[in-house]
Amino acid sequence: MIDRAQAEALIRASVSPVLAEHCLRVAALAVSLARRWGADEEAAFIAGALHDYCRQRDAKEVLEASRKHRIDVGEIERRSPVQLLHGPLAARELAHLDVDAAVLHAIAVHTVGCVGMSVLDKCMYVADACEPARSFEGVDDIRARAAKALDSAVALAVARSIVHVVGRGRPLAPVSVALYNEVHGAK
Ligand SMILES: [Fe+2]
Numbered sequence: 001m002i003d004r005a006q007a008e009a010l011i012r013a014s015v016s017p018v019l020a021e022h023c024l025r026v027a028a029l030a031v032s033l034a035r036r037w038g039a040d041e042e043a044a045f046i047a048g049a050l051h052d053y054c055r056q057r058d059a060k061e062v063l064e065a066s067r068k069h070r071i072d073v074g075e076i077e078r079r080s081p082v083q084l085l086h087g088p089l090a091a092r093e094l095a096h097l098d099v100d101a102a103v104l105h106a107i108a109v110h111t112v113g114c115v116g117m118s119v120l121d122k123c124m125y126v127a128d129a130c131e132p133a134r135s136f137e138g139v140d141d142i143r144a145r146a147a148k149a150l151d152s153a154v155a156l157a158v159a160r161s162i163v164h165v166v167g168r169g170r171p172l173a174p175v176s177v178a179l180y181n182e183v184h185g186a187k
């Protein structure tokens with residue numbers, strides 16, 4: 001698998017400095033969550049460092065590249081292409097690197113989640129939600145829960161994400177609702 005230095009160099013060469021710093025904060029937090037909850041720390045770092053590899057493409061680019069990579073693009077994805085497809089697209093584009101399938105999966109589902117997430121997926125998802133520069137109302141609750149119960153942190157993070165998406169008038173990915181229903185009430 002590619003190492004941490006290679007992943008850091010790749011993200012710094014691919015996105016703005018501000019976004020690269022976000023990715024590296026997510027990587028660092030994903031590593032500490034992986035240590036806490038028993039996922040592979042190297043995998044967590046690589047997933048965190050590269051998760052937003054395609055986040056700064058525009059909608060047209062994302063849609064074209066997604067079709068080229070045969071990613072399922074439905075009506076909801078067409079309406080929010082960058083938000084909903086930058087994860088799956090990054091996973092496809094990075095598949096040629098020497099990266100574990102589990103890392104690619106964590107990258108693919110980092111925005112909307114999925115049902116039956118692995119511990120690595122959850123560490124990545126929660127790290128993206130509450131890395132140290134996140135400052136929305138309730139973020140400290142996600143941080144506190146992440147230290148105590150990973151599923152509970154996922155439940156809070158997906159609930160917050162759904163409220164955020166609805167508040168912005170964007171369509172909801174059904175898989176986020178399915179994830180919410182799977183984990184809500186987790187203590
Ligand atoms: Fe993202």
Ligand SMILES: [Fe+2]
Pocket residue numbers: 022026051052128
């Ligand atoms: Fe992110």
